Every structure is written in C-alpha cells, then in structure tokens.
Amino acid sequence: MMRDAAIDVRALRHSYGQREVLRGLDLRVAAGEIYALLGGNGAGKSTTLSALLGFIRPGSGSVQVCGIDPATAPQDARAQLAYVPESVALYDHLTARENVEYFLALARAARDRGTVIDPALDAVGLPGHAWDARVGGFSKGMRQKVAIALALARHVPVLLLDEPTSGLDPSATLEFNRLIETARDRGVAILMVTHDLLSAVDVADRIGFLSEGRIEEELVAGAAGARFDLNALHARYTGAKVSG
Amino acid sequence: MSAAVTRIAREEWRALARNRAGLIASMLLALLVLAAALVSVERRNAIESERARYQASVDHQFDEQPARHPHRMVHYGQFVFRPLSPLAFFDFGVDGFTGNTIFLEGHRQNSANFAEARQSSLLLRFGQLTPAFVLQNLAPLLLIFLAFASVSRERERGTLRLLLSQGVDGQRLLMGKLIGHAGIALAIGAPAFILLLGIAASGGAEWGAGLLLILGYAGWLLLWAMLAVLVSASVRRSRDALIVLVGVWMVGVVLLPRALPEVAAVRTTLPTRIETEVALHRDLKEIGDSHDPDDPYFNDFKARTLAHYGVARVEDLPVQYAGLVGMEGERISTDLYARAAARTAGLEAKQAGFVQSFSALSPLLAIRQLSMALSGSDMGAHGHFLDAAERFRYRFVQALNQMQVDQIPNTNAGEDPRIAAENWKTVPRFSYTVPPPPGLSDPRVLPNLAVLGGWLLALVLLALPVARRLGRAAR
Ligand SMILES: Nc1ncnc2c1ncn2[C@@H]1O[C@H](COP(=O)(O)OP(=O)(O)O)[C@@H](O)[C@H]1O
Ligand SMILES: [Mg+2]
Numbered sequence: 001m002m003r004d005a006a007i008d009v010r011a012l013r014h015s016y017g018q019r020e021v022l023r024g025l026d027l028r029v030a031a032g033e034i035y036a037l038l039g040g041n042g043a044g045k046s047t048t049l050s051a052l053l054g055f056i057r058p059g060s061g062s063v064q065v066c067g068i069d070p071a072t073a074p075q076d077a078r079a080q081l082a083y084v085p086e087s088v089a090l091y092d093h094l095t096a097r098e099n100v101e102y103f104l105a106l107a108r109a110a111r112d113r114g115t116v117i118d119p120a121l122d123a124v125g126l127p128g129h130a131w132d133a134r135v136g137g138f139s140k141g142m143r144q145k146v147a148i149a150l151a152l153a154r155h156v157p158v159l160l161l162d163e164p165t166s167g168l169d170p171s172a173t174l175e176f177n178r179l180i181e182t183a184r185d186r187g188v189a190i191l192m193v194t195h196d197l198l199s200a201v202d203v204a205d206r207i208g209f210l211s212e213g214r215i216e217e218e219l220v221a222g223a224a225g226a227r228f229d230l231n232a233l234h235a236r237y238t239g240a241k242v243s244g
Numbered sequence: 245m246s247a248a249v250t251r252i253a254r255e256e257w258r259a260l261a262r263n264r265a266g267l268i269a270s271m272l273l274a275l276l277v278l279a280a281a282l283v284s285v286e287r288r289n290a291i292e293s294e295r296a297r298y299q300a301s302v303d304h305q306f307d308e309q310p311a312r313h314p315h316r317m318v319h320y321g322q323f324v325f326r327p328l329s330p331l332a333f334f335d336f337g338v339d340g341f342t343g344n345t346i347f348l349e350g351h352r353q354n355s356a357n358f359a360e361a362r363q364s365s366l367l368l369r370f371g372q373l374t375p376a377f378v379l380q381n382l383a384p385l386l387l388i389f390l391a392f393a394s395v396s397r398e399r400e401r402g403t404l405r406l407l408l409s410q411g412v413d414g415q416r417l418l419m420g421k422l423i424g425h426a427g428i429a430l431a432i433g434a435p436a437f438i439l440l441l442g443i444a445a446s447g448g449a450e451w452g453a454g455l456l457l458i459l460g461y462a463g464w465l466l467l468w469a470m471l472a473v474l475v476s477a478s479v480r481r482s483r484d485a486l487i488v489l490v491g492v493w494m495v496g497v498v499l500l501p502r503a504l505p506e507v508a509a510v511r512t513t514l515p516t517r518i519e520t521e522v523a524l525h526r527d528l529k530e531i532g533d534s535h536d537p538d539d540p541y542f543n544d545f546k547a548r549t550l551a552h553y554g555v556a557r558v559e560d561l562p563v564q565y566a567g568l569v570g571m572e573g574e575r576i577s578t579d580l581y582a583r584a585a586a587r588t589a590g591l592e593a594k595q596a597g598f599v600q601s602f603s604a605l606s607p608l609l610a611i612r613q614l615s616m617a618l619s620g621s622d623m624g625a626h627g628h629f630l631d632a633a634e635r636f637r638y639r640f641v642q643a644l645n646q647m648q649v650d651q652i653p654n655t656n657a658g659e660d661p662r663i664a665a666e667n668w669k670t671v672p673r674f675s676y677t678v679p680p681p682p683g684l685s686d687p688r689v690l691p692n693l694a695v696l697g698g699w700l701l702a703l704v705l706l707a708l709p710v711a712r713r714l715g716r717a718a719r
Contacts (some may be wrong), residue, residue, distance in 0.1 A: 053409055055716075074715075085409075089402030093262040105251050107410035147406070152680040 006189030012061035022211030033216035036200035039210030045193040046201040074095045081158035082151035088143045094138030140167035177203045201228045252420025274435045280373045288333040295325040311662040314647040321349035324674045326629045329620025330449040335376035338619025348637040375436045384468040388489040391425045391472035395483040414715025429469035453618045453681035463696035464611040470703040500606040508595040567649035610695035617688035
C-alpha cells in the first residue's frame with residue numbers, strides 16, 4: 001500500500017500488561033506539516049512516540065515512518081527520524097558540543113563542527129559561552145536546547161518531539177517555534193507532543209486530542225491570522241483531560 | 245567492527261578520564277601493584293641473600309667439624325634452604341605457609357614433610373602484599389566500581405532512549421560497553437603486565453611463564469569487566485547492579501576460596517604430626533628393633549651379613565657391623581617415612597582436588613593455582629624441593645654410615661673412635677636447582693586457563709540475549 005504521510009499510524013493498539021493505553025489510534029503527519037498532539041497525563045502520547053521509535057511492539061494496527069515499520073526495522077526507521085525525549089538526558093561529563101557530536105557520530109550523521117554542530121547550537125539560541133561547558137551545570141531549558149539542536153542537526157525527514165518546550169522560557173519557546181517552522185518549510189514532518197496550548201496554536205498545522213487511547217478530535221488550522229480558536233481549545237483541552 | 249562500537253568504547257574511556265573518583269581509584273590500584281611488586285621483589289631478594297649467606301655458613305660450619313665419629317655427624321644435621329623462583333615475588337603462593345628452610349637429620353625424614361609442621365618456617369614468613377594478591381582480590385572490586393553503572397545509568401538517566409533513537413542497536417551498544425571496559429580492565433592490569441614483560445626481557449625470568457601469567461590475569465580481569473557490564477545491562481537500577489556484583493565478589497573471591505579448604509579438611513582429615521610419629525614408631529617396631537638381641541628381623545640380617553662375608557661371628561667381620569645395622573635401619577625408616585609422606589601427600593592432593601573442582605564456580609581458584617604454579621610457589625614446587633631434600637638427606641646419611649662401616653674398626657676401637665676431618669669434605673652437598681616453570685600443557689596451567697576461557701565464553705554467550713533485551717526494553 002502506497003502512503004504519502006511521513007508518519008502513518010493506523011488502528012494502533014497497545015497495552016502495558018492488562019492496561020490498554022492505545023485503543024485504535026489513527027494519526028498521519030505529512031511532510032512539511034506540524035502536528036501537535038495534546039492529551040492529559042497518561043493519555044498515551046509518549047507511548048505513541050515509542051511505537052514510532054520502535055521501542056515498543058504494538059499489539060495490533062500498523063505504524064510506518066517514511067514507509068518503514070519501526071517494529072520490524074527499527075534501525076531503518078530511526079535513521080529517518082530525530083527525537084527529543086520528554087525528560088532530556090545528556091551526558092553530564094561532556095560539553096554541549098561533545099554531546100551533540102557524540103550522538104551525531106552514533107547516528108552516522110555529518111558532524112562537522114563549523115557547518116553542522118555550531119550552527120545548530122546557534123540556531124537554538126544556546127549562548128556561545130556554554131558550548132564548551134559541561135552540560136552537568138546546565139538548566140533544564142539549556143539541556144532542552146542542546147537536545148533540540150541535536151535533533152535539528154540530524155537533518156532527517158521526521159521530528160518527534162516529546163514536550164519540547166516544557167523547560168523553555170516564553171521567549172525561548174517563541175524562538176523554538178520559529179525553528180520548527182523553518183524545519184517544516186524544508187519539508188520535515190513534525191509530530192510534537194505538548195501541553196503548551198499557546199505554542200500549539202502558534203505553530204501547529206493540525207492539533208489532535210488524544211483521549212481514551214484514540215484521537216478524539218482533530219482540528220485543522222484555519223486561514224492565517226486566527227489559526228485556532230484559543231478559548232474554545234482551552235475549554236476543550238481542560239474538559240477533555242483524563243484524570244491522573 | 246562498526247564505528248559505533250568503537251565510538252561507544254572510546255566514550256567509556258573519556259568518561260573514566262573525566263571521572264575523578266574512578267581515576268584516583270585506578271591510579272591507587274596501579275600504585276598498589278607497583279608497591280607490592282617493589283616490596284616483594286625486595287623481600288624475595290632479601291630472602292635469597294639470607295639463604296645464600298646461611299647456606300654458606302652452614303656449609304662452612306660443617307667443613308670445620310673436627311675429627312669425629314661419623315655417626316655424630318649424622319646427628320649433627322643440617323639446614324637446607326630452598327632457592328626461590330625468579331617470579332616468586334609476583335605470587336608468594338604457599339611459601340608463607342610452608343617456609344623455605346628445612347632441617348635434615350639422620351633417622352628421621354625431615355619434619356616439614358608432615359602437615360602440621362608446615363605451619364612453621366624458620367627464616368621468614370611472607371606477607372600478603374604481592375601483585376598477585378592485588379590483582380586477584382582488589383582489582384575485581386575496582387572493575388566493579390568502574391562498570392556497575394555502565395549501562396544501568398544510561399537507562400536510569402534516559403540517555404539510553406536517546407542513544408537507541410540514533411539508530412544504535414542493543415548489540416552494538418553492549419559490545420561497545422564491553423570493549424570499553426575490557427580496555428579498562430587491561431589498563432588496570434598493565435602495570436603488572438609491563439613489570440612481568442620487563443623482567444622477562446631483562447632475563448630475570450622465563451618468557452613463557454611471564455606470558456602465561458599475563459594471559460591468565462588478562463582473562464581474570466576481563467572476566468570481571470564483562471560480568472560487571474552484563475549485570476549492569478540486565479538490571480533496572482545501578483544500585484541493584486552494585487549489590488549483585490559485590491555479592492558475587494564476596495562469595496567468589498572472599499568466601500568460597502576460604503571456606504572450601506575448610507570443607508576439604510573436614511571431608512579428608514590429615515593425620516596430625518603426633519599420629520604420624522606414633523604410627524611410624526609402631527611400624528618400625530613391627531619390622532624390627534636393632535637394639536633387641538632377640539629381634540627376628542635383625543637376627544636374620546646378622547645371619548645374612550655373616551654369610552655374605554663368609555665369617556661365623558660379628559667380631560670377625562672386615563667391616564663395622566654397627567654401621568651396617570645403621571644403614572639398614574636408615575633404609576627401613578626412610579622407606580616407612582617415604583610411604584607415610586606419600587600417604588599424606590595423597591590426602592593433601594585429594595583436598596586440593598576437592599577445592600579445585602569448584603574452580604568452575606569460583607574462577608579465583610583457577611587464577612590462584614595458575615598464578616602460584618607459574619610463579620613457582622605452589623605446593624608442587626614445594627613438593628619438588630622436599631623430594632630433592634629427602635633424596636639428599638638419604639645420600640648424606642648413608643655416606644656417613646658408609647664411612648663408619650669402612651673406617652671405624654669393627655672391634656677394639658677404643659674409647660672414642662673417630663675418623664679424620666678431611667672426610668667431611670667428601671660428604672655430598674645439597675644443591676638444588678629450581679625446576680623450570682610449568683609450560684602451557686602442564687595440568688596446573690591448561691585446565692585453569694580453560695576455566696577462565698570457559699567463563700569468558702559463557703559471558704559472551706550471555707551477552708547475546710542481554711543485548712536483545714537492551715535494544716527492546718527502552719522505556
Ligand atoms: N513501560 C511501561 N510499563 C507500564 N506502563 C506504562 C509504561 N509506560 C507508560 N505506562 C503507562 O501507560 C500510560 C500512558 O503513558 P504515556 O504514554 O507515558 O502517557 P503520556 O500521555 O503522559 O505521555 C500511563 O498510565 C503510564 O503509567
Ligand atoms: Mg509523556
């Protein structure tokens with residue numbers, strides 16, 4: 001079956017033990033699109049990303065990243081995507097540059113300092129004096145920036161972002177939004193899990209609400225200007241929130 | 245090998261280079277190995293020069309004895325000293341227990357051949373701080389300390405997910421970690437290895453023994469590094485890895501090697517010195533008592549002797565009859581002592597065999613035996629010396645007895661018969677050359693290398709399922 005979407009999830013079901021977290025999830029993100037996935041704590045957002053990363057083997061349904069099934073060919077799928085985890089973990093004993101360089105080396109990606117690493121660190125707004133500092137002393141936001149820089153430096157067709165703005169201050173969030181817009185304009189498919197409604201409204205082309213293990217509602221951005229109705233979204237979001 | 249594997253391995257080294265505690269601990273261990281080597285080389289040389297000095301003075305004293313009855317010289321007795329093998333500094337083995345000096349005397353086989361006497365050593369008791377001790381007991385702890393969190397920390401901190409999301413699979417990741425820590429293990433062994441190579445290169449010891457020691461210890465250290473990484477990859481938390489590994493160390497390195505000889509001693513009891521003496525005395529009595537005029541054995545001996553020389557009375561013998569009786573008595577008692585010693589050695593071998601049969605469980609037993617054998621300080625090396633000493637003692641005593649037979653008048657010898665002091669110079673002298681170290685095919689070498697190799701192989705096989713799980717279970 002030919003599929004256009006870079007991210008294509010169909011009828012995905014997944015259980016942890018007895019607990020069914022995903023119950024027939026359908027989700028497609030095209031190249032050059034930003035999809036914001038919203039949902040309460042424990043709704044299954046990170047689990048969805050794990051399925052795309054090939055970290056879990058779904059019970060049923062199909063998952064494809066650029067036409068590759070991550071459950072059967074995780075290495076091939078991972079070569080197509082970059083991932084910013086929910087709680088960013090880096091090596092404390094390495095500097096920002098060294099962290100990025102190490103992960104790029106493992107991804108067998110280009111990692112020239114002058115043309116790849118430094119521009120990426122610059123783009124995410126990490127101050128130059130921090131590039132050669134060990135990340136052990138970094139704030140959550142600074143770590144987040146390093147992880148985002150790494151994801152951008154991979155230059156892959158798919159970005160999976162798990163609450164990428166959670167540690168960032170508002171101005172850094174705005175900068176981040178501009179960054180991923182640039183990536184989208186280059187044709188990258190971006191799936192962003194977030195609790196940050198403002199940010200979602202700012203950049204997303206579509207917003208999906210994950211609840212009860214499936215996309216309960218999906219909103220498409222309107223014409224430029226009033227892309228989404230923030231108030232309606234807020235009411236929808238707080239109302240749709242599952243407990244826990 | 246893939247670039248990712250070597251990169252992950254190199255990253256472990258960079259992490260160690262930036263881990264101050266780990267670096268300091270590693271340097272301390274290296275210093276300890278070198279200090280142990282220096283101290284024990286010094287001690288070995290001190291013992292060797294003491295030995296040379298004592299042996300010279302003992303020989304001199306013997307030469308200086310005036311004209312005497314040869315039998316008094318039999319009882320004069322003498323010390324013999326065991327020269328140490330060149331590598332004895334590396335591993336003192338049982339030397340501290342057996343000592344390296346024995347006293348030889350007529351009629352009785354040297355007492356060191358009987359177990360209880362192995363407690364004492366006249367010259368020196370060796371201390372414990374040798375390179376072998378450090379490598380066997382402390383190096384595994386350091387390797388545990390450096391590797392217990394190697395994989396579990398990545399899991400705990402979340403870097404594992406990021407790592408795997410770059411397209412590194414569990415196998416490459418684990419292999420990189422294993423190679424990284426294997427390198428660290430070899431680096432930790434390096435000071436000792438360089439020392440051994442240096443000594444071999446300078447002609448101080450045989451290349452073969454040095455290289456086999458390096459091979460054995462490299463295997464031993466690699467085994468701990470691999471075990472630590474695999475445990476770290478198998479558990480969820482670093483704390484659990486540490487508990488498991490320290491537990492394995494306590495049982496395998498501390499407990500089993502100390503408990504097993506106790507168990508062996510209970511299973512196979514060695515006769516005490518007193519028991520042995522009593523039994524020997526009884527056996528001797530049973531064969532014959534030369535002081536008893538009605539003793540059937542010695543009456544028969546007398547008859548045979550008289551027949552041999554074609555005379556009717558002891559007084560008519562052309563040789564000294566008491567000397568002949570002495571020689572016969574020495575022959576009998578030596579034979580009995582030899583048999584008793586063989587029995588004891590057999591029991592000891594049984595005990596050792598029991599302990600060694602657990603080496604598959606505690607490879608420390610394998611490296612320990614290998615190390616002692618190659619350093620020339622195991623029971624086998626000691627036994628070789630005892631055999632040589634006992635053969636010498638017999639020749640020595642019988643040579644003096646022969647002088648009595650030939651030179652002391654059979655009758656009318658006067659109050660205090662003596663022979664000239666020049667005779668003492670013709671008595672055999674003890675000369676012992678340390679046997680060459682065992683080669684690869686020696687039963688103390690190859691099976692122990694096989695145990696270490698088997699462990700390494702088992703760990704490699706274990707790594708496969710661990711790697712598969714690692715690649716999947718990235719929460
Ligand atoms: N590895 C796991 N084993 C068992 N339960 C899990 C596991 N990962 C997540 N869960 C549970 O599944 C549910 C969904 O988790 P997750 O996808 O992380 O939610 P979120 O939408 O907050 O990212 C939660 O209730 C969580 O406790
Ligand atoms: Mg989550």
